Amino acid sequence: MVDLTNKVDVVYHMAALLSFDEDRKEETFHVNVEGTRHVLEFSKQIQVKKLIYVSTAYTVGMDVVGHEQLYSTNRDYVNYYEQSKAAAEQLVFSYKNDFEVMIMRPAIIIGDSKTGEADTNFALYGLLKGVRIVKRMVGSDKPFRLLLDGETNSNLVPVDYVADVLSCAIEHGAHETIYNITNNHPLQNKVMLEIIKKALDFPNLEIASKDLLHTLTKEELILHERLRVFENYLSRSIQFESRNTSDLLKAANIAELDLDKDLLEHMITSYLKPNLVLQ
Known part of the structure; x- marks a missing residue:
């Protein structure tokens, strides 16, 4: 040995x-x-x-x-x-x-910010897969309700950004220090859903209140049950402090994350291209 x-x-x-x-x-x-x-x-x-x-x-x-x-x-x-x-x-x-x-x-790690590639069915990709499945079941013309709090946000961070922060820690990280690798300006869930609607060509996908659970159709319940495990994460916004991470990136001359609507749309549409298989 x-x-x-x-x-x-x-x-x-x-x-x-x-x-x-x-x-x-x-x-x-x-x-x-x-x-x-x-x-x-x-x-x-x-x-x-x-x-x-x-x-x-x-x-x-x-x-x-x-x-x-x-x-x-x-x-x-x-x-x-x-x-x-x-x-x-x-x-x-x-x-x-x-x-x-x-x-x-x-925070919630998603695919590569440049290529959109992601090898997972977790979180955002579980939602994408679920919405695509129900679209096949009900078609794109019939209204389909997703129980979601549109005003809250999901803190998404691209995997390449996470890798950059981890790499910086070798040279610039401080002993006995904690770094939140998060998005300082997370998008609201309703914005994320608009991007998904556009990317999947599903214009009749809409947000509905949890009070309407008892009125869901069989197909709507299928997606609801699929997303139940993420319900807590989709229903509350968390404000993350990231001063340590900001200082770390500054020392390494790397820009902080700016995951705006355009970048997330690019990532999702790139992920859904024919050459990227959605499992």
Whole structure:
């Protein structure tokens, strides 16, 4: 076996089980907390200089303001995934005397901002896939209601932007510091839906109040049930502090994210091109 002692400068820990399934609580904590413990112990053993842990901005739980600080785990969470990542963050900081530690907290990661490519059915792409399926079922002329709070926003960040921030941390990141990789000007859900309507040529797709749940058609209920797991994320806006990330990018001479309507439309339409297969 190769001896790696003092030969590794930086360890990135990005592996995680992203599951919102309550029945997988034990597995989620085992992978996300105990798995992190194994990485930390290995890093300590080989005497790395720096460990960068990729968490999630949603360790904020049910709060509506996200700070760049270590949260108490004595809070309410949307699901066990959030709770497990919060516990892992605490664990990472407990090794701060062994090597430099940093926590990176991306919001909802979407595809590449230039090509639109994305290899996932999660979040935005689950919505895209669901809307495309129901359009085939009901056609584009029949009104179709999506239960969604149009005034709230979803904090989306392109994967290449996340990669840029992670890369900056090697040279410019500060010990015992947390970075929110978020969008300072997130688009409202109604704007996102307008882009999806246009991209999928589904003009009769419309937002409806949750009070109308009992009036949904069979086809509308199919999409509603598909999106239920994301309901909490689609129904509240969270304001994320990102001063640390701003300083990090400034030091690396990289611009902060500006995900406006035009860029998101470009990403979605590029993703839906025939050469990009929607699973």
